[in-house]
Amino acid sequence: xxxxxxxxxxxxxxxxxxxxxxxxxxxxxxxxxxxxxxxxxxxxxxxxxxxxxxxxxxxxxxxxxxxxxxxxxxxxxxxxxxxxxxxxxxxxxxxxxxxxxxxxxxxxxxxxxxxxxxxxxxxxxxxxxxxxxxxxxxxxxxxxxxxxxxxxxxxxxxxxxxxxxxxxxxxxxxxxxxxxxxxxxxxxxxxxxxxxxxxxxxxxxxxxxxxxxxxxxxxxxxxxxxxxxxxxxxxxxxxxxxxxxxxxxxxxxxxxxxxxxxxxxxxxxxxxxxxxxxxxxxxxxxxxxxxxxxxxxxxxxxxxxxxxxxxxxxxxxxxxxxxxxxxxxxxxxxxxxxxxxxxxxxxxxxxxxxxxxxxxxxxxxxxxxxxxxxxxxxxxxxxxxxxxxxxxxxxxxxxxxxxxxxxxxxxxxxxxxxxxxxxxxxxxxxxxxxxxxxxxxxxxxxxxxxxxxxxxxxxxxxxxxxxxxxxxxxxxxxxxxxxxxxxxxxxxxxxxxxxxxxxxxxxxxxxxxxxxxxxxxxxxxxxxxxxxxxxxxxxxxxxxxxxxxxxxxxxxxxxxxxxxxxxxxxxxxxxxxxxxxxxxxxxxxxxxxxxxxxxxxxxxxxxxxxxxxxxxxxxxxxxxxxxxxxxxxxxxxxxxxxxxxxxxxxxxxxxxxxxxxxxxxxxxxxxxxxxxxxxxxxxxxxxxxxxxxxxxxxxxxxxxxxxxxxxxxxxxxxxxxxxxxxxxxxxxxxxxxxxxxxxxxxxxxxxxxx
Amino acid sequence: xxxxxxxxxxxxxxxxxxxxxxxxxxxxxxxxxxxxxxxxxxxxxxxxxxxxxxxxxxxxxxxxxxxxxxxxxxxxxxxxxxxxxxxxxxxxxxxxxxxxxxxxxxxxxxxxxxxxxxxxxxxxxxxxxxxxxxxxxxxxxxxxxxxxxxxxxxxxxxxxxxxxxxxxxxxxxxxxxxxxxxxxxxxxxxxxxxxxxxxxxxxxxxxxxxxxxxxxxxxxxxxxxxxxxx
Numbered sequence: 011x012x013x014x015x016x017x018x019x020x021x022x023x024x025x026x027x028x029x030x031x032x033x034x035x036x037x038x039x040x041x042x043x044x045x046x047x048x049x050x051x052x053x054x055x056x057x058x059x060x061x062x063x064x065x066x067x068x069x070x071x072x073x074x075x076x077x078x079x080x081x082x083x084x085x086x087x088x089x090x091x092x093x094x095x096x097x098x099x100x101x102x103x104x105x106x107x108x109x110x111x112x113x114x115x116x117x118x119x120x121x122x123x124x125x126x127x128x129x130x131x132x133x134x135x136x137x138x139x140x141x142x143x144x145x146x147x148x149x150x151x152x153x154x155x156x157x158x159x160x161x162x163x164x165x166x167x168x169x170x171x172x173x174x175x176x177x178x179x180x181x182x183x184x185x186x187x188x189x190x191x192x193x194x195x196x197x198x199x200x201x202x203x204x205x206x207x208x209x210x211x212x213x214x215x216x217x218x219x220x221x222x223x224x225x226x227x228x229x230x231x232x233x234x235x236x237x238x239x240x241x242x243x244x245x246x247x248x249x250x251x252x253x254x255x256x257x258x259x260x261x262x263x264x265x266x267x268x269x270x271x272x273x274x275x276x277x278x279x280x281x282x283x284x285x286x287x288x289x290x291x292x293x294x295x296x297x298x299x300x301x302x303x304x305x306x307x308x309x310x311x312x313x314x315x316x317x318x319x320x321x322x323x324x325x326x327x328x329x330x331x332x333x334x335x336x337x338x339x340x341x342x343x344x345x346x347x348x349x350x351x352x353x354x355x356x357x358x359x360x361x362x363x364x365x366x367x368x369x370x371x372x373x374x375x376x377x378x379x380x381x382x383x384x385x386x387x388x389x390x391x392x393x394x395x396x397x398x399x400x401x402x403x404x405x406x407x408x409x410x411x412x413x414x415x416x417x418x419x420x421x422x423x424x425x426x427x428x429x430x431x432x433x434x435x436x437x438x439x440x441x442x443x444x445x446x447x448x449x450x451x452x453x454x455x456x457x458x459x460x461x462x463x464x465x466x467x468x469x470x471x472x473x474x475x476x477x478x479x480x481x482x483x484x485x486x487x488x489x490x491x492x493x494x495x496x497x498x499x500x501x502x503x504x505x506x507x508x509x510x511x512x513x514x515x516x517x518x519x520x521x522x523x524x525x526x527x528x529x530x531x532x533x534x535x536x537x538x539x540x541x542x543x544x545x546x547x548x549x550x551x552x553x554x555x556x557x558x559x560x561x562x563x564x565x566x567x568x569x570x571x572x573x574x575x576x577x578x579x580x581x582x583x584x585x586x587x588x589x590x591x592x593x594x595x596x597x598x599x600x601x602x603x604x605x606x607x608x609x610x611x612x613x614x615x616x617x618x619x620x621x622x623x624x625x626x627x628x629x630x631x632x633x634x635x636x637x638x639x640x641x642x643x644x645x646x647x648x649x650x651x652x653x654x655x656x657x658x659x660x661x662x663x664x665x666x667x668x669x670x671x672x673x674x675x676x677x678x679x680x681x682x683x684x685x686x687x688x689x690x691x692x693x694x695x696x697x698x699x700x701x702x703x704x705x706x707x708x709x710x711x712x713x714x715x716x717x718x719x720x721x722x723x724x725x726x727x728x729x730x731x732x733x734x735x736x737x738x739x740x741x742x743x744x745x746x747x748x749x750x751x752x753x754x755x756x757x758x759x760x761x762x763x764x
Numbered sequence: 765x766x767x768x769x770x771x772x773x774x775x776x777x778x779x780x781x782x783x784x785x786x787x788x789x790x791x792x793x794x795x796x797x798x799x800x801x802x803x804x805x806x807x808x809x810x811x812x813x814x815x816x817x818x819x820x821x822x823x824x825x826x827x828x829x830x831x832x833x834x835x836x837x838x839x840x841x842x843x844x845x846x847x848x849x850x851x852x853x854x855x856x857x858x859x860x861x862x863x864x865x866x867x868x869x870x871x872x873x874x875x876x877x878x879x880x881x882x883x884x885x886x887x888x889x890x891x892x893x894x895x896x897x898x899x900x901x902x903x904x905x906x907x908x909x910x911x912x913x914x915x916x917x918x919x920x921x922x923x924x925x926x927x928x929x930x931x932x933x934x935x936x937x938x939x940x941x942x943x944x945x946x947x948x949x950x951x952x953x954x955x956x957x958x959x960x961x962x963x964x965x966x967x968x969x970x971x972x973x974x975x976x977x978x979x980x981x982x983x984x985x986x987x988x989x990x991x992x993x994x
Binding site: 098 | 926
């Protein structure tokens with residue numbers, strides 16, 4: 011029974027008891043009082059009649075006729091019920107009574123509170139002679155009715171009091187219980203193994219409960235974070251270079267292989283290599299400890315680059331080769347400018363560093379470049395500023411203090427020059443600066459980022475002059491042969507090294523040109539616009555099964571059907587990304603999945619992009635779509651790339667909460683590269699994690715990865731999350747992941763068993 | 765345990781009441797002490813005479829009782845208005861008060877005589893205190909005045925004998941042409957509204973002078989037959 015019902019029952023019982031008690035007391039006292047009043051009335055009337063009759067009978071003979079004349083009227087009038095006159099010899103001289111009609115009061119009431127007024131009695135006499143004794147009684151039904159009516163009124167008052175007390179009680183109880191809802195939702199979250207903490211409510215009793223649950227949640231969180239840390243250290247030791255703590259060659263190559271195998275936008279991108287030439291010479295000149303310290307710094311600097319560009323992967327291939335893999339996940343632009351004697355160019359990435367927020371997210375404001383007149387140059391205000399080439403490529407403003415800020419729109423690529431003059435040491439100096447804008451995952455820009463990052467480190471350690479930084483980069487597409495890519499890159503780096511300069515060379519694969527031409531962009535744009543209009547995007551469903559071979563869901567990849575051919579996602583998704591059409595395609599995918607669910611009842615997992623989950627309007631659109639599409643949506647699942655999930659954890663958490671309200675499952679794909687962050691998942695409330703091919707491929711032979719997967723699976727289970735292996739291709743792999751405790755698998759080696 | 769205690773108290777109280785009834789009739793100790801403490805030795809002497817009278821006349825025939833009692837009060841008590849005796853318009857005095865004052869008006873006479881006769885074992889139904897309209901000679905004129913006498917009915921339908929303080933001898937009602945009976949009562953029928961039930965919430969008890977007088981008598985130590993006295 012709920013507290014509300016108990017409250018009502020308590021109020022009803024208490025007030026009913028008081029009601030019955032007070033009804034009894036009031037009826038008893040009314041009974042006594044009315045009895046006395048009627049008795050007094052009887053006696054008064056008798057006395058009055060006696061005085062009358064005594065006077066009458068002293069004047070004439072009082073026979074029965076005479077008595078009737080005097081005694082009948084009061085009876086007929088209805089004020090007296092019965093009158094009898096009995097002579098001293100017990101003869102009845104007169105007797106009459108009215109017949110009283112029963113009143114409203116029920117018989118049981120009269121039995122419970124009987125009214126027994128005494129009859130009025132008086133002697134009457136004729137002169138000195140006694141005539142007899144007159145007795146009379148009054149009607150009593152009216153009196154009962156009065157009592158009955160009083161009781162009814164009383165019961166009504168009590169009923170109202172009951173309602174009032176109940177309503178007030180319910181209201182107060184509601185106020186007191188309000189914090190309970192929060193307590194319950196927290197308890198439910200704990201039940202679902204989402205270890206959230208909530209604010210302690212003011213109600214003391216609930217405060218204790220919430221405090222205890224918060225303690226529990228915090229403990230679990232700490233435990234998970236410790237586990238994650240252990241896991242991360244384990245992974246690092248297994249797969250990284252000791253000095254720089256960057257990935258080693260083997261691990262980097264498996265990641266790159268997995269990336270090329272991906273059939274989506276992240277299957278294309280840029281790969282860059284940098285060679286620290288003459289590392290042996292550096293060791294001789296500076297000694298191992300100094301060079302190792304530099305390399306540790308270098309590792310940190312390169313890792314920082316991967317951190318601010320989610321999804322990038324860096325590695326130290328062997329002693330002097332460093333690689334950066336930049337899958338085309340984003341389409342921000344970047345600015346570059348050449349340095350000058352008087353000016354310091356503050357590179358875009360260093361500006362970004364200053365606006366990385368507390369969550370590790372970088373702002374994606376307009377790309378901008380700061381050009382600062384060096385502090386030791388005495389300068390006054392800028393005389394003039396102008397863009398000399400391509401004025402549509404951006405704008406320059408003078409911010410004062412010798413600082414020029416150049417900014418441009420996102421997505422614009424190319425080169426421009428701007429010139430300005432400043433007053434330096436009393437002399438007007440004119441300068442022009444070349445500014446290059448490039449897509450962030452453009453091979454050149456990736457190479458530049460890598461090179462400038464490493465150059466900064468060498469400069470700090472004073473080793474810049476003693477070495478060269480030949481760099482090469484290449485653009486890759488899904489399905490490109492890894493060997494050929496590496497060969498092309500090698501050729502360029504060798505060529506660059508031969509020049510003994512820190513040049514950047516861009517390699518090309520055969521006929522494929524990685525240059526992004528505006529013409530090609532326009533072509534693709536029209537293709538996609540037509541496709542959206544004509545609904546020619548299709549789902550390509552890939553099975554994900556449980557370990558018993560039962561279907562968990564289908565993972566939805568996108569296909570584009572043109573008149574005579576079908577494009578796989580990997581072929582066109584990079585263009586979708588570049589053309590800022592990701593959000594639109596994601597929505598199309600959600601709609602296609604809902605249609606498929608409605609038509610065939612298949613459970614489908616849709617991959618969302620970071621762009622769409624960060625779009626403020628998406629949540630409202632999603633809810634609206636779900637409510638318009640009926641109730642098949644419990645078969646829908648949503649999944650997001652690991653790097654994006656952690657990068658935009660707040661948006662992702664909100665999306666998961668929204669999905670949970672609709673019974674939609676959520677998950678993370680290509681999991682495992684950011685194990686240090688796994689503790690942050692503890693209150694997100696995801697349902698599954700798909701572990702990246704990288705950790706799964708050849709799992710039956712790799713003891714290190716076996717340990718990793720076992721721990722990761724245990725960790726996942728402890729927060730109520732299913733662990734699914736991606737990229738399974740052999741029976742041996744299936745047997746091993748089953749042994750390791752995973753819940754499901756996907757990949758070419760998987761088939762549904764009925 | 766509680767029930768047992770209650771029963772014990774109940775039984776004890778009942779015994780006391782019954783015991784009180786048993787000894788009350790012929791025991792005027794309380795009355796004597798009331799007389800002495802309230803009014804002094806003279807009153808006590810008169811009360812003692814009165815008690816002796818009751819004891820003496822109890823065995824006598826009704827007629828003799830009437831003569832003795834009528835004479836006792838007509839001789840000892842002088843007739844005045846209430847105003848003179850009690851300083852108020854209409855006051856119904858108890859026999860003790862009347863004997864202490866040695867003065868009384870018509871009700872005081874009638875009450876005292878009535879109570880005395882009842883105490884001398886006269887059946888209640890034979891006596892009625894009766895309101896009468898009396899024509900009294902005052903100087904040369906005759907005035908009508910409300911008056912009260914005690915009537916004795918030897919038989920239910922017989923003509924009563926009147927005990928009065930104006931005409932000091934007892935005479936038959938028909939001989940008293942100056943009196944016109946209006947309303948007669950005793951502790952019997954009227955007591956339905958007054959005497960027997962000592963209920964303080966009964967309005968008739970609270971309001972009536974007859975009730976007051978009976979209640980006061982009880983306090984002073986006169987205990988009528990059939991009443992529970994302490």
